[in-house]
Amino acid sequence: MIGESVGDSLTARPLVLYVDDERANRVVFEQSLGADFRIQSVADATAALAVLDTQEVAVLVTDMRMPGMSGEELLRIAKERKPSTIRMVVTAYADVDPILRAINEGLVARYIIKPWIRAELVQVLRWAIEAWTFSRDSMALHARLMETERLATLGSIAGMLVHDLKQPLMSLLINVDHLRELGKAAPTLQDALARAPLPEAERVRLGLLVDDLDPLTTDLRTSAMHLSSLIDGLRELSRPCDKSANLQAADPLPIVRHAMAVCQELVMSAHASIDYEGPCVLPRVRMSATELTQVLINLVQNSAQAVAARGTPQGKVSIVARTESNMVELCVRDDGVGMGPEVLGRVGTPFFTTRAEGTGLGLAQCQRLIGSAGGRFRIESEPGIGTTVTIVLPVAA
Template sequence: MAGDDNRSAVPSPTTVLYVDDERSNRIVFEHAFNKHFDLVTAASASEALTILETSSIGVLVTDQRMPGMTGNQLLMEVKERWPGVVRIVITAYSDFDALLQAVNDGLVARYIVKPWEREELLEVLRWACEVHLVGARDAMIRERLLKTERLAMLGTVADAAMHDMSQPLVALLNNSEALVRYTRSFPLLGDLLRLHGQLLPRAQRQELRTIIRDLPELATDLFDAAKVASAISKQFKGLFREEHQVEAREADPVRVVDHALAVARPQLPSGARGRYVGPDLLPPVALAPTDLFRVLANLIINAAEALSSSPRRGGIIEVDARVDETMVELVVRDDGPGMSPEAMAKATKEYFTTRAEGTGLGLTQCRRIVEGSGGTMAIESVEGEGTTVTVRVPRSERVTSPPARRDAS
């Protein structure tokens, strides 16, 4: 269905194509924007593709949920066949996974959340038309504009996600802290079990021994993970709202490695093992504990995923450490399948990932954090032999006491 030809304003030189399977939505869209743009509408993705094949379209606006072909599927085909078209999706927060995929895959330049507001969408459409006209003259400038907008979109999505996560994180933090307190009574429970355990069936006695032995460590891991998640959430919220909460820039690397290995344990494939092989005592580094954890957890989990993709069973992830006068060097190595030279060249580029569910931001974040502290990060990989990531961060002078040793296995 095409828009009304009797427009009261000079039409834009860029044609906007709006795709929605609901007729009422198309009528409302036309009524809101027909006077501002050269507007064409389509009732399905297949109709939209026919219009794109026969008309010069500059901006595509599509609904996400449509029968036959979804908004993301349409956006993917348009990206491949008409890369110069500026693409926008209209979606609901319930479609968060599809929205995140669209942003990660570079399918959209902007997104609009239902129910849209006329003035907001009008400004987005004007921006999209301008970007299309700029791109017609200079494709490089257009790509820079779209990349900047994509980063802004990721920030907006992350802000919404952090907001939705804040209450569950508070509950997780409080409850895991309470669980740690409760486990402090476990030595007494152990004594009671030794004195009166014969009153219980053997299987129940064994189950209680296992709980008394393992639950304190599991509770501590859970509480540590909740504190890290809460700190990251506060960092993000402070970034978006310009309310920066500064965490102390000093971390005990051995304790952080220990926690990162514990968090990575569930990611290890069957038969694989992760372990720390460095010194039990290291000087603190000039990096916030949350940031150092993000770096190490990313690297160790990446290594675990590499082992999972290996054709052979098991595998080893080792974290080693060395110290010189000014730096602490942390080395994460695995004996997985390694990376090809092509993958190595793109490994730390934004949005590059070899996993369908990945965002391609993990290694980019690691490098940003490390280099922001005055350190360096280097990656070496040989196909068929494995990958080694070396992180060097500035050291502090205070010496810390060694933690209890734990492996991820």
């Protein structure tokens, strides 16, 4: 058997699997074709099925009459399990019946009678590999088209929702403004509470709530305004491309603080803490405030979810900032579950998620926004250690 390591199979040439119970036939097949093709040969159908199950086989070439499972049965199972593998028969028996049956049932693409001629077999195998490669590539193309289709559908659904979302948001903003008025009256309310005939514990509880009113309503208002800009952004998507976003600039620090406040509850429910490390003043960056808010909230949420998934107490999420020449670097760092190379290679692909309730659009959106602002986006992660997402944005002129 011609050796092959599992690692090879990703980069190596397409694999031809040859099944024949006679050792001499296998040796001849390998020796005369091994220079042109990557060949693996096995002695029976059971071994062939094991290879089909564990490796990507481009062409299956089998003998018909073998002890145990026959070639015909093997072809039938292979067709069921691995329909894209091209199936061929090389046999010494020119019985017309099984040949016709196999061809009519679509079990084989070619039937070759022994003794075969090397040049002919080379040509047939080349054709089979080309056919297999073509169908594999067109399947990948098909999958990409389906994904584009899903995104387009999602886009049109979003378009329909935008209109309906604006209405409840407006009423939310009006009510939040009412509540803010109440927040401003906190000293009066505290006075009234001090005189009210209430049990002491109740007085303390209400007093704390009154104290929270002002910061809470301020946060609520900022979130509602953010939502409103997002909805406007969605509207923009359905219009011709507008370059004005590139001229926008934002002060990153208030946005960092807002993202931390919005995610505070999620971070706390993960038994983690969140902090900011960096200068007290940062230069303005060339990105709209709405988009930077969206990016940071997505990243902090991902970090909080990763810390929660790890399940250890005292997890940590940090936003670390630094400036370098005319760039601002913001890192969102966590000591959550981290990602292995398999996941890391796929994050940012729309709809890729490992979370049951995730949509898999968060990082795709972040990458798109940072890219269109002329920035850079990088993810580093290690399973069991944590993740750092770094965004680098140009300073606004």
